[in-house]
Amino acid sequence: MGYKVVVAGATGNVGREMLNILAERQFPADEVVALASRRSLGTEVSYGDKTLRTRDIEGFDFTGYDIALFAIGSEPTKKYAPLAASQGCVVIDNSSLYRYDPQIPLIVPEVNPDAVEGYAKKNIIANPNCSTAQMVVALKPLHDRARIKRVVVSTYQSVSGAGKEGMDELWDQTKAVYNPTSDVPPKKFQKQIAFNVIPQIDVFLDSGETKEEWKMVAETKKIMDPAIKVTATCVRVPVFVGHSEAVNVEFEDFLDEDEARDILREAPGVMVIDKREPGGYVTPIECVGDYATFVSRIRQDSTVENGLNLWVVSDNLRKGAALNAVQIAELLGSRCLKKG
Known part of the structure; x- marks a missing residue:
């Protein structure tokens, strides 16, 4: 006996990954239904x-x-999730x-x-922002040791964090750079993304930070510890899949870089690739299709008393979205729901 599962938004990037990962991880499902909007009705996935x-x-x-994995955006979710x-x-x-929402858990299973x-308060669980998810996986074991x-x-x-339109825009603009008769003006992004970087993701708030930056702050506090101070600068780069992060951490207690490396090697969901030689680190293109959050460039920060620097990379369509959602479903099944 298994669960009856719905994937809503099954034709999108994240929805397709959810279906892939349910199958890859052999999630115990007796039935899986793929839902989409009316304009995608009948599409095969x-x-x-x-x-x-x-x-x-x-x-x-x-x-x-039993379980519905939603990847349809906030507006449709507002209608269909309740x-x-x-x-x-x-x-x-x-x-x-x-x-x-304080009554809805925000979960990274590791x-x-x-x-x-x-979950039972509203029968809803929230999946975190992609950039937050990979960061807290790397930070939690270090927080447990040194606060x-x-x-x-x-x-x-x-650009896959902006959906199919973001990926298409990068592809079309890249081709246009080499074709002087072609021009692909920005639509999904604020400026040209091909051969460029854009220091804006989501809208600007009155504070001067973008909403993406605010999300990283608020979600880290909710998932890990409200006492942690977080400041973020979020930048869109011309990479199709895979988010990277340069993370500077200040601890209450001293944490040696070698001990941090050992802790992370034993941490769930983390893969340490950290050789101090050319190429001894992970880049986004190498993490595509992988479940792990990769940590490299682990080193002491000599400008503060108890500081470390980390380089954190993950497939944002997987750990940042679809994989985390399926892991939540697995957690829900093992702890809370009865099969069949």
Whole structure:
């Protein structure tokens, strides 16, 4: 006996990855249904060696289904998630809609698995922002050892974080650079993304930070520890898949770089690749398709009393979105739900 699972947004980048990962990890599902908007109705998507034909989310009855993985954006989620939850299906939502609701758990299974018990308040669990998810996986084991006071992070985020339109825009603009008769003006991004970097992800807030930067601050506090101070600069870069982060951490207690390296080598979900030689680190293109969060360039920061620098890389469509959602489903199944 297994679970009955729904994947909403099955034709998008993240939805397709959710289906792939459910199959790869052999999630115990007796039935998997792929949902999409009416304009994508009937589109075929892969689930392991099976092909699923998408069904219309409009009017879908979630009664009798155990878990719904949502990858449809905040506005549709606002409509369909409460409906699914009211019909007894636990929603694991990838949008930002519910992340800051105190009654809804925000979960990274390697970091705060016990929070899953709070799902029953609204039958909804939030999946964190992609850039936050990989960072806290790397930080949590170090926080447990030496208590983090402050984090300064600069992100280098791939265009897949902006969906298919972002990936298409990078591809089309890159081709246009080599074709003098072609011009592809920015649509998805604020400026040309090909051969460029853009220090803006999401809208600007009154504070001067972008909403993406604010998300990293708020989510790290909710997932790990509200006492941690976080400041972020989030940058879009011309990489198709894979987010990178330069993370500076200040601790309450001294933590030697060698001990930090040993701790991270034993940490769940973390892979340390850290050789002090040319190429002895991981770059985004090398992490695509992998489950792990990779940590490199671990070194002491001599400008503060108890500081370390880290380079953190992960496949944002996987750990930053689809994988984390499936891991939450696994956690929910093992701790809270009965099969069948």
